[in-house]
Amino acid sequence: MAKPEKQEQVRTLVDLLRRSDSLVLTDYRGLTVKQMTALRGRLAEVAADYHVSKNTLTKRALAEAGKPALDAYLEGPTAIAYSLGEPTDMARVLAAFARETKMLELKGGLLGGKVIDPAQVEALATLPRREVLLGMLVGTLQGPISSLVGTLQMMTAGLVMTLQAVADQKAGAGAQA
Numbered sequence: 001m002a003k004p005e006k007q008e009q010v011r012t013l014v015d016l017l018r019r020s021d022s023l024v025l026t027d028y029r030g031l032t033v034k035q036m037t038a039l040r041g042r043l044a045e046v047a048a049d050y051h052v053s054k055n056t057l058t059k060r061a062l063a064e065a066g067k068p069a070l071d072a073y074l075e076g077p078t079a080i081a082y083s084l085g086e087p088t089d090m091a092r093v094l095a096a097f098a099r100e101t102k103m104l105e106l107k108g109g110l111l112g113g114k115v116i117d118p119a120q121v122e123a124l125a126t127l128p129r130r131e132v133l134l135g136m137l138v139g140t141l142q143g144p145i146s147s148l149v150g151t152l153q154m155m156t157a158g159l160v161m162t163l164q165a166v167a168d169q170k171a172g173a174g175a176q177a
Contacts, residue, residue, distance in 0.1 A: 010061050019082075020083050022109065023081060024094055024121050025107040026098075027107055039094075043093055048090040048093070049081070050080070051082070052078075053079070081094055086129060094106060095125035
């Protein structure tokens with residue numbers, strides 16, 4: 001491959017690395033062209049991209065993009081899935097495809113600038129979407145606040161009932177006199 005072509009590939013990889021918050025490295029040995037096309041289609045549905053790149057070019061692009069080195073995972077044939085959307089969706093698609101084909105191997109990757117191993121990629125695939133997690137957090141935070149509001153309402157209602165009882169008692173004492 002000519003040097004200008006390699007430089008262009010590195011520039012493309014650097015651009016993808018800078019735009020994506022997460023990526024997963026895979027070993028694609030044994031996949032047919034049809035399977036690779038199907039995988040790319042599934043990933044495109046979840047705003048992810050999938051590229052085969054030489055390991056040396058990937059290492060150079062990671063360095064230029066200021067990302068952590070992934071040398072331990074850049075052995076043998078490597079393809080990179082870049083998430084331009086929800087990282088859990090990309091991981092879910094890759095994990096499902098790996099289970100279906102029994103050929104795609106998850107090697108590791110990056111999530112938010114941190115290196116993750118294959119087990120963490122699998123764990124990422126089992127997490128709910130970001131919106132669901134935020135909803136769970138809001139529900140968790142809302143529980144104690146609702147209890148506090150209920151307690152305060154009961155205290156004010158108790159105070160109002162007590163004042164009403166005192167007023168009724170005074171009115172009853174005033175009527176007897």
